[in-house]
Amino acid sequence: MAQDYDVIIIGGGIIGSSLAAYLASEKSEKLKIALVNSTNLGMMASQAAAGLLTPFQLNELENPVLKDFCFKSFEHFPEFLETITSVPSTKNIDFGYRQAGSLYLIFSNLEFAQKENEIKDLRTIEPKASFLSKVEVPKYEPLVTKDVIGAYHYPSEAYINNPKFLKAIYLYCIEKNVEFLDTAVKKLNLKNNTVENIVLDNGQTISAKKFVLCNGAWANHFLKEIFNTDETLIKPIKGEIIRVEALHATPLLQKIIFCSEGYILPRPATNHFETDSILIGSTSEEIDLEKIRMSHGTPLANTVSGISSVLNLFKKLMPNYKDYLIADYWAGLRPQTKDKLPIIGKIAELENLYCSLGHYRNGILMGPYSGKIVKDLILENHSEYNIEHFQIDRLLKPQGKEKLNRSLIPQN
């Protein structure tokens, strides 16, 4: 039977849209691709993110598998930028990608001793990384507190204006004939170990040869249904961010600044209509989407405690904090798995369903490379990167592994 599409991607954040861009960029095969993305669920994580591309920050990288994937993704990032800017509609967009470098501030000798233990091997990966003394820190970043004993400097770390970047990926996809459907997927219909079609919120049913789940923090609902499990495979971890602008003509922050409680980073103006600003982030709070839905609450509301903790961080890091006004604030949901590794690959029990989920705190960094990997899996059944640690099976209890939800699969 003829299918409506070659590939339907569910979820249009950085993960789904990077994949769509890669699939659409294939010169050898002209694929019919649909990107189904609901804009009714509130701000997606890919817009809420701070845009840090900072694989050297060890706190996130305790797991060597994650660390390796983040570094590979960091290396790959410029190649994707080149792809996205290769079409006329995106050629001249400045999406705020700056390899500005970062400072991790150290406030005490105890903290210094702990950090020294953690970063031993990093020096071998980043030869340009160095420890700056108290007197050197202001030379690299005059705006931050001098109340430190020093700072680690990682000159190659970068940031990007992720909302603009996402828009550029969309423009690229549009130019490459990806179809955008602004609606929610309500149901996946399974038959004979394949996804036969999906039902949309608007009542329409659409079919494809292959489907990919990229719906971030909302994916648990489908995974639970597919695997007939009560386990929470993807947890939504809420994060709140504040954007501030200088009241007067203050010079912009130069570097990304980290400390044990969070980060601040520049978000420079990328055209005449914008103002230079600074992002301050971020909180971390596990939430229960179902409970919030039942009580008619809003999962993305900013909280007094969240906003105040982020402001306290700004006060700690910036002695001239009184020179800034709050320009904006928001919240987003990071998709997190139990072991904080993503889920990337085909679902073994189904012939045509793939996942690219659970990118947690580093999805902007990992999105483009994940897109390339899933594109290769879909087209060549193979990827250059070893994804054995990213299989969904690792997260399922033994009985869940074979227990695909048979009730969803009418047997012929």
Ligand SMILES: Cc1cc2nc3c(=O)[nH]c(=O)nc-3n(C[C@H](O)[C@H](O)[C@H](O)COP(=O)(O)OP(=O)(O)OC[C@H]3O[C@@H](n4cnc5c(N)ncnc54)[C@H](O)[C@@H]3O)c2cc1C
């Ligand atoms: C506050 C905060 C700061 C962060 N900072 C950084 C950072 O500095 N660097 C970094 O690398 N990462 C950062 N992250 C993490 C990063 O944002 C995420 O890992 C990444 O955006 C996840 O992308 P995604 O495409 O999986 O999900 P999302 O961007 O959330 O996209 C999922 C999309 O799927 C849609 N959807 C859901 N269900 C359905 C359905 N049934 N049908 C159709 N559509 C559906 C949603 O509406 C949404 O648009 C941050 C996250 C947060 C919240």
